[in-house]
Amino acid sequence: MTSTTTAGTGGGRNWTFLTNHGHVMLAIARDPTARLRDVAAEVGVTERAAQAIVADLEAGGYLQRTRVGRRNEYTLNPTGRFRHPAEAYRQVGDLLALFADAPTTDGAERP
Numbered sequence: 001m002t003s004t005t006t007a008g009t010g011g012g013r014n015w016t017f018l019t020n021h022g023h024v025m026l027a028i029a030r031d032p033t034a035r036l037r038d039v040a041a042e043v044g045v046t047e048r049a050a051q052a053i054v055a056d057l058e059a060g061g062y063l064q065r066t067r068v069g070r071r072n073e074y075t076l077n078p079t080g081r082f083r084h085p086a087e088a089y090r091q092v093g094d095l096l097a098l099f100a101d102a103p104t105t106d107g108a109e110r111p
Contacts (some may be wrong), residue, residue, distance in 0.1 A: 011038045022095065025062065028074045029100040036073070062092060076082055 018026075023043040027034060040050035054074075057063045062080045066073045078093025 020049065021053050021056065024050060025057060025076065025092065026096065026099050028054075028063065029096045032074045032076075033068075037080055092096060 015022075020043055024039055024045075027039045027042045028075075036050045036054065037047050039054075040047045043050065045053070054063070054065070058065055060080070060083070062077055064075045064077070066075065076092075076096065078091060078096055080092045081088050082090050082092060082095075
């Protein structure tokens with residue numbers, strides 16, 4: 001599924017700077033107890049695609065899934081490295097810190 005919430009004009013093609021894997025990781029960072037149906041809706045993918053992405057992230061060591069009652073709770077590994085060689089020296093925690101709705105240094109919330 002292609003994202004329809006892109007800014008600017010890109011020659012008619014919709015694209016984003018982050019992959020669906022990145023968007024799922026950020027959605028989980030914002031709410032570690034979110035249901036996958038809600039993560040899927042936020043990212044703009046099917047629930048099955050969100051499940052596959054979470055399985056990829058878990059297999060790659062980027063998150064851990066823990067069963068709490070009838071729900072899952074996710075713990076992210078911020079020390080995991082980016083997979084592409086151009087960014088392999090960086091940790092995914094850098095991305096999480098940038099986009100995971102943390103308060104800014106002046107105390108104001110990000111939009």
